[in-house]
Amino acid sequence: MAEKVAQAGVLDLAAPLSPVERYYFGAEFCPWLFPEVAQIEQALALARQAQRPLTLLTPVLSEFFFPRFEEALAAIAPQLMPQDEIVLSDWGALATLKKLAPQATLVLGRVLSGQKRGPRILDLALSDFDRDYFQQGSVYSREMVALLQEVGIVRVELDNLLQGVAPLPEGLVGTLHLPYAMVSSSRNCPYREGLGDRGCPKECGAPFTLESDETAIPLLQRGNTQFLENCSLPDGLAEKRIDRVVRHSVLPL
Template sequence: MEQAWLTHLLPEELPSPIDRLYFGAEFCCWRMPGIDSIRRAADLCRRLGIGLTLVTPVFYESWLPQAAALLEELPDILAENDELLFSDLGMAELARQRCPGLTLVCGRALSGQKRGPRVLGLDLTPVQIDYFRRGTWYSGPSRELLRELGVGRVELDNLLQGIAPLPAGLAGTLHLPYAMVTSSRNCPFREPRHGKPCRPVCGEVFTLKSAETPVLLYQGGNTQFLHNDRLPPEVERLGIDRIVRHLHLPA
């Protein structure tokens, strides 16, 4: 089982064991590290002899020039064992056009999983439980889209209700301990900026409680998460061969 760590803030030291560093932002394009930070992350990975997965976010159309500029630099930064994770199909298409040799990974923002903690309170039949353990990439047409994009790896959240085994031909990555619940462009810390970067840095992480579920939610920037650090039983049987642990609440 490959072990990786995710961060958008380049640390001086990385936990051990580590086979791969996930560096970047998944949910907010304004928190994406700059080129200099990405180069330092790549240099760190070279020194440690590990792979780099550059994580790119869901983005506004106004962030398209930055995405294009990033892709111009990547052939000189990423090595053979490195990957580009996309959280937006626009980035996948750009990468396919401009950097056709990159190894692409489909981020969990696109997984279509049923993430809400209220699922646990539903009275479900076995067929319904199986449905709530699946996501977008379990259907034939969706897998065909991945094949067209040349994608063989998908990122998954660690659902409270469990995860269905991935279809043959797909490799899975499981994220711990913060599972995405929902994300929005309406960030509570953001003033209307018409597609421009935020003036202040993101506010403090805060928690949310609801009478509908005992599960605590964590709000970080524009995204809500729940905490689940329990690995599913027989995780390899699900088609998962990589675990990504978070150094802090993901961006």
């Protein structure tokens, strides 16, 4: 694998475009934060203007949100090109994505990577065998690699784990997200109590920090998802089969 690592960034419709090789746009974790069709079209227009491809992040879905998701995808799909990507964060969306946007490249989202997450892993007394286990995820199994190849997925999105990231198996390439690594996510959001199938009436509340005596590393929460911050770029990305890095300036959606 070439040593060059492509740089990608998250597109902010209200900010000047950053000089990167690919733009990411959408939502990974909360369906109610998935952008409207007009916003996705604006992001596509900006990416086309910069002559850069777009990666559309799709979220973990709920039964209430799925019809809106299908409508949005049906409207956007004809505008996507083969160099554009759609990140799959919910296996329930696979058939819809392949049906409505067969020309776009599918990517497995970090929600589905099965990586071992959380700061307390650093407190464990790990043997070399244990460390290798905690640096991997479900995408490292032969069965998962075979499944991904069957559905046409080669690229997987990865979190920058504190304990390190193991080299991906043959047949896969990876994208590493910095500096915020997902720790956990839930359908239960502190800002959505009692809303049922209705969208959120306003933006999420301000992100906040969670601290515990059990670890020196705080968790950062935005909406329904908790993150930790790891700014250190691992060595040997090429050997790990990671050829792209996405840098987030704020906590992801």
